[in-house]
Amino acid sequence: MLNTQYIKKIQKDLHEFAEIRLELIKNCGDALHISKRAIFDMHRGDLNEAKEKISKAEKILKNIYKKYSRNKKVFEEGSYKAAVEEYVEASLFYQFIKTGKIGKVISFSVESEVYLAGLCDVPGELYRYAIRSASEKDYEMVEKCVLGAEEIIGELIEFDFTKYLRVKFDQAKQARNKLEIVQYELSLRQSDRIA
Template sequence: MINKDFWRKINSNQADYDKFRRIIIGQSAQAQHLAKQAIFALHRDNMVEAEEKLAESQQLIQKMEIDFKQNQKLRNEPTWSSAVEEFAEAKLFLAYQKGEEVGEIVGVDIHADEYVGGLSDFTGELHRQAVLLSSKDEFEKVKKIAEEISDIIHLLLEYNLGGYLRTKFDQAKKNLNKIEYILYDINMKKK
C-alpha cells in the first residue's frame, strides 16, 4: 500500500535540506557578525576595517547564493535573511559615511523586505552617530541627520508595512523622535 521508494526519496530530500540548513545557519551567522563589525568600525571612523569586514560578509553571502541556488526554499531561511538585512544596513551606513547616495546595493540578492528592514535599522545607526556628534558640539551635522531620518520615514510611509516590517518602521520613527529630542535639548541649553 505505501510506496516505500517514494518515502525514501522524501526522507533523503529532507535529510539534505537539514544538512544544508545547518551550513546556512553557520555561514549566515558569520556574515551577519562581519556586517555588525563593519558598523562598529564605521562608528569608530575606521573606514578600512569596515570595508574589509563588509567584503568578507558579501563573499559569504555570495557563496551561499551560488552553493544553494538550486534550492530556493533555503533562501527563505530566517538566518540567511537576517544576515542579508544586516549586510544591507551596513552597506547603507558605509555609503552615508562616505558621502555617497544611499540607494541600490549591488553584488548581493537583497529581497525588498530585507532592504526595508536594513533601511529602518540604518536610522538607528544614524541616531547613534547623531549622539556622538552632539557630544562633540557638531550640531549642524546632528540637524542634517535628523533631516535624513525624516526623509527615510517619509519614504517608508508610502508603503503599507505590516508584521515584522511594521515593527522596524516603528523603531525608525522612534529614532527620529530621539533625535528631535536631542535637537530640542540643544536649543533649550542655548537659551
C-alpha cells in the same frame, strides 16, 4: 500499499536540506556577526575597517547566493534573511557616512522586504551616530543624521507595512523621534550661548 520509494526520497531530501541548513546557519551567522562589527567600527570612526568587514560579509553572502541559487528554499531561511538584513543595514549606513546618500545594494540580489527591514534599522544607527557627533561638537553631522532619518521615514510612511516590517518601521520612527530630541536640545544649548 505505501510507496516506500517515495517516502525514502522525501527522507533523503529532508536529510540533505538539514545538512545544507546547518552549513547555512554557520555561514550566515558569520556574515551577520561581521556586519554588526562593521557597524561598530563606523561608530568608532574606523571606516576603513568597516569597509573591509562589509566586503567580507558580502563575499560570504555572495558565495551562499551562488552556491544555492537553484535551491530557493535556502533564501527563505531565517538565518539567511537575518544575515542579509544586517549586511544591508551596514552597507546603507556606510553609504550614508561616506556620501551622505543611501542607495541600493547592488552586489547581489536582495529581496525587497529584507532591504526595507535593513533600511528601517538605519535611523537607529543615525541616532547613535548623531549622539557621537554631538559629543564631538560636529553639529553639521547631527543635522545630516536628522535629515537622513526624516527622509527615510518620509519614504517608508507611504508603505502599508504589516507584521515584521511594521515593527521595524515603528522602531525607525522612534529613532527619528529621539533624533529630533537631540536636535532640539542642541538648539537650546546654542541659543543659551548666544543669549
